[in-house]
Amino acid sequence: MNVVGVSAFYHDSACAVVVDGRLVAAAQEERFTRRRHDRDAPLYAYRSCLELAGIGPADVDLLAYYENPRRKLSRQLWLALADDADPGRMPRLDATQPERELRERLGFDGPFVTVDHHEAHAANAFYCSGFEEAALFTADAVGEWTTTSYGVGDGDGIQITGEVPFPHSLGLLYSAVTAFLGFSVNGDEYKVMGLAAYGRPRYYDRLAELVTTGPDGQFRLDAGLVLPRLGGPLYPDSLAARLGVTPRLPGGEIAETHRDLASSVQLLLEDLLGQALEYLHSAHPSENLCYAGGVALNCVANSRLRRRGPFRHWFVPPAPGDAGSAVGAALLAHHRADGDRHVRRLADARLGAAPGRGALTAVLTEADVAYEDYTGRESDLLERVTDLLVQGAVLGWHQGRMEFGPRALGGRSILADPRDPAMRDRINQRVKKREEFRPFAPAVVAERAADLFELDVDSPFMLETAAVRPGVTLPAVSHVDGSARIQTVARDVAPRFHALLTCFGRRTGMPVLLNTSFNVAGEPIVNDALDALSCFVRAGLDALVVDDILVLRAAVPPAWRDHLSRAADRHAPRVHNDSYSFFL
Template structure:
């Protein structure tokens, strides 16, 4: 039985494929279109996933879609969306509940049965069916689906059941996004910047933040005097400015101590509210196991608080916890309802996306006239690259299939020596071109993780922060509060990346590497070898590794860089003035 899940027409669209209950492929559309957070029907991702699964569109038995379009339209109309589309014909597409089915037919070329699940059911299913748990309590927290913003439920043999929910406009995701907008960052993409900024400040605005939310037995409610979710210019009212006593930061302005304190305050508030939600969920579903998804579940600092202070002994966070991951949930849920329950195995490897065919990397470099060295064994490659890293090189590392989800986990990564205190600034200058306050994350050989990080469970997806062990000299990946967002790498899951970490450890005593996503600011993570080569040439990375092939910058003809700059120059992203994106 072949089931496809689709998440589309909001942001970060994606596709996933189950074959006989096994998740075999998943991909983001943005990786193919090169348009960050591309919301379009995932035509390219769909085709790629089918190719990876080895099936044709005529063999697909069922498509699951990640939300109920008519219910979403009702909420859009209630929120007075029509006044925002006057004179903007393209925006009227947002008011077309028939569009998802029409585009599945017309753009994906699929004419079989399509089932629609609710948005929070898709999120919940994405976590449960990937957790390996026989049953669990399920928490979903995001900005908004059709109407739900926080859902409490359970999952087991009979599938997923939502027991209670909090409804729009009362939303923890929108609360956090409002402060993201207030701090001059882009909504629906830069919330992680607020999380990264928070440790620099103190939560001295917590009392003012507490006044924004009223808690009650059924959950919580925002005080709507402070919020305006129907305004496409900002998400807050003048009352919030007065209550906080700090003027909103304009995009591009310097980040001050006041902004750090605002970030610390909203992060503290979020953690407190989430803990109360998980406590309530545990009373409803007294399971020792929690599955957690939704965009807010990408807040790795809050995830660590839930694990440390919450009532659940085991916590599984869906690695693609945002809307893209709902493609997995939609497929799994409709497959189960159709009589094909997905596998009970825990998801440990998210390399589910595009992979270059054999010989493609060699053909690319040869055709482009780029000199390379072929190091066609794991041991030789690991030793050669580890030597370059230990010597201070910054490496673009491209291996196998692309990761699904927002994190680069060793397939599409930029790697560097974490012991070098200057490395963060150097990588920002070379390629990332991002805010200095944002931390970089480490990857570590799993069997030695406890030597360097206060971590007692596997962390393969970089979804929690932990303390760096005192005395470990890892300044490039240690945040201002002494924490790090760790990825543990298991030799059985990713032997090549593990071999590189081990080889670096043999040279330095630290089987740890700085690991950040392989892309320039404002671009999606690289997908193809061509994307990787272009990013390498545009930036100042020292080394490019494409599967077994190693390219050193000193060997690359300057004419290639000049030619690329002529035909496809890098363009820094513009800062959107509109925050009206969560519709």
């Protein structure tokens, strides 16, 4: 049975294909269109996933959509009435639009089902966890009416047993502070998480006054302060007076008060999540937790809460946000239609296409640009790349299938030496062109992770943080608090990336590399080899490795940078957004 899952029309449009209960492909539309957080129907992702699955549109037995449009419409109408909105300012609301547009755009005329949004989140975590049974927890801004859900998963499927209704939302609370701090909501919350380590939680009590907790995992937000409105900022002007902090303008100076506010909201989020998980464990006393939703991308909270308990074993999927709901919708729809559940743990997030090097070598040959070809000589390639890294090179690494989710995990990565104290600032300022406070992540061979970091679990999807062990010096990937967001790399999952880390370790004693996403600010992670070439040139990287091909910056004509920069301008960068689009 072939099931396609789709997430679309809000943000992070994506597609996934499940064949006989097995997840075989998943991709985000933004990687193909080069529009970050693309919300349109995932036409290119759909084509790519079908090709990877070896099937055509006529072979699709069922299409599963990641939310219930009719339930969502009721919340949209309620919000419009609560806000006393002018109907002329509202977009046209049509609960039939998702199915109609997907059928038209994807050319699909077969059975179409919807899955409730938080069911899709929970299914994404549970069906990829490998657990026979587990407690289920989801948290995001909102899906239909639900913002937080509690449930249980077993051989019969998933069951949502409790929920917190909109507008009472941990995701919205965190996003409101994100907007207050001058960052874009629905995309920059991770910046607040990174900034939190630089501050003190001295606004914790004032923020906590906005939240009232109750029994059975319930909580309520002060609706007068955080109830979303049609248009305008996510927070009211009164929030500044309530907190005693001046909002930061986008791009403005980050003051001590802003750092402290970030620290305060991070701590409050962790405490509220902790209370929610204590309730969940009392209701469903499993040793296993499956956790998804946009809030699950807060890896600092994940690690602190996992260490506290009460659950012994956690699973957070590589794409816990809305893109991953395409996976959850497909797996849940398959189980409901077929009755068969395949229990296997997802270990590899590289679920996208592997375009190969052909287009790259054709361009380089036509332009008479020299390159080094290591086909059939992997050990020579790894030694050459290690030479460059040890000499201080920053290089683009494009290998095999594309990762699914927001993290680069060795398929589409920028790599560098983590021992260089100047490397973080160099990449932030010259390559990624992003805020200086933002840390980079280490990728480490799984068998040595516990020797170098205080990490007691595998972290293949870069969703755990841990302290760097005393005596280990990795300044380029150590955050200001001594922690690191770690990716553990297993030999059987990513053999070439593992081999490169091992080669670098033999040379330096540290089988660790700085690993960040292969993109520049405002753009999605690169997809194919030509995307990689363009980013390599525009970012001023020292070298590019695509499969077995290595290109040095010195070989590239200087005019390419100007030309490619102009060509990239056709994809306008995402503008600052301080409010949710609740009517999409």
